[in-house]
Amino acid sequence: MICCPSTRRGRIGILLAVAAICFIGAFMVPPVAQDLAYHDFADKRGWLGIPNFGDVMGNLAFAIVGIWGVAATFKKRASLSAADFKLWLLLFLGVFLVAFGSGYYHLAPDNHTLVWDRLPMTIAFMSLFSIVIRERVSEKWGVRLFPLFLAAGLFSVWYWDHTEALGQGDLRPYALVQFFPIVAILLMIALFPAREPKATRYLFLTLGWYIVAKVLEHFDPQVFHLLGGTISGHTIKHVAAAIGVAYMIPYMKAK
Numbered sequence: 447m448i449c450c451p452s453t454r455r456g457r458i459g460i461l462l463a464v465a466a467i468c469f470i471g472a473f474m475v476p477p478v479a480q481d482l483a484y485h486d487f488a489d490k491r492g493w494l495g496i497p498n499f500g501d502v503m504g505n506l507a508f509a510i511v512g513i514w515g516v517a518a519t520f521k522k523r524a525s526l527s528a529a530d531f532k533l534w535l536l537l538f539l540g541v542f543l544v545a546f547g548s549g550y551y552h553l554a555p556d557n558h559t560l561v562w563d564r565l566p567m568t569i570a571f572m573s574l575f576s577i578v579i580r581e582r583v584s585e586k587w588g589v590r591l592f593p594l595f596l597a598a599g600l601f602s603v604w605y606w607d608h609t610e611a612l613g614q615g616d617l618r619p620y621a622l623v624q625f626f627p628i629v630a631i632l633l634m635i636a637l638f639p640a641r642e643p644k645a646t647r648y649l650f651l652t653l654g655w656y657i658v659a660k661v662l663e664h665f666d667p668q669v670f671h672l673l674g675g676t677i678s679g680h681t682i683k684h685v686a687a688a689i690g691v692a693y694m695i696p697y698m699k700a701k
Contacts, residue, residue, distance in 0.1 A: 457637040458583065464633055465626065472622045479615030480606070485555035488670035489678035501552040504681040505545040507688035512542025518695045526701070529589045533577050534698055540569030541691050548684070557615075561607050568599030568623060574694070575627040578649070581701075582638035599623045628653065645700035648693045655690030659683045 493499040515538030523531050543566035551563035572595040580588030602619035609616040631653065640646050662669060662683040669679030 460637060461583070461630065461633055465630065468622065468626050468629065472618050475618070477609070477614060477616035478618060478621070480557055480560070480610060480617060482557075485557075485560075487552075487555065487678065487680050488667040489675075489681060497554065498552050500678055500681040501684070502549050504684035505549040505552070507545075507685045508541050508548065508691075509545035511688045511692045512538050512540075512545065514538075515541060515691070515695055515698075518698065522698060522701075527585075529585070530577070530580065530701075533573050533580070533588075533592065537570055537573035537577065537694065538691075540566050540571075540573060541688075544570065557607070557610050561603060564603045564606075564620065565600065568603060569596065570691070571624060571627055572596045572599045575630065578631050578634055581641060582634045628656070642700050645697050648697035648700070651693040652690045652697070655686050655693070659687040659690065662686055 487498065487501055489500045490498055491500065496502055516535065519526075519531065519534045519538060522534075526534065544563070547562040547564075547566045551559040553559070572592065575595055576588045576592040578588075579591065598619075602623040606615065606617050606620045631649070635646060635649065660683075662679040664679075666679035666683075669682065670677070
């Protein structure tokens with residue numbers, strides 16, 4: 447259990463210290479290239495002329511949740527600040543774009559198409575990160591830091607792609623951008639009180655489904671085998687991740 451400092455400055459200090467540790471730790475390990483085995487998904491069946499049909503069409507879940515979220519954001523617009531409206535809109539637009547980026551990647555999985563899968567994901571990750579900062583730490587800094595977060599996320603994908611092209615792939619910045627916000631969000635939940643405590647359960651559900659999605663991704667072939675070759679872990683991963691995002695809609699509505 448975290449021993450929470452009595453002052454807000456002390457809690458922010460813990461958050462910044464963990465950020466520094468994660469950043470330094472990420473670059474203390476040697477560069478990590480993208481494992482080409484990552485592109486070897488279990489379900490390679492095509493249908494209706496669409497290669498890798500299951501993994502491609504599984505991304506429809508992101509499109510559905512993205513559209514649902516955008517509609518809910520516009521419906522909630524009157525009670526949201528201008529900054530919150532923009533961040534929520536970008537979150538759900540990013541999720542919507544994941545459907546197309548990931549779908550395009552799964553048509554012909556390789557490092558080049560993977561770029562288009564990862565770019566929209568960084569938009570969603572950084573938007574969510576800024577939303578939670580605004581909710582729990584600082585409304586002002588949640589907005590001010592968002593352009594920096596977004597630039598860092600997009601740069602991390604470009605940098606990885608650039609280093610792969612040079613034959614010295616380096617995933618470290620992208621890994622930091624993807625996983626540090628999760629660590630930071632959990633830390634913010636522990637250290638800073640919520641404006642609407644009842645809404646926190648939706649945030650936990652989002653993070654929980656994200657973990658489920660990562661487990662399904664890791665055990666892609668095992669799930670495919672367990673289910674008798676009907677549907678793969680990676681296809682279900684898309685649905686699980688989309689369900690996680692869907693819980694952000696009632697989280698937003700509770701504000």
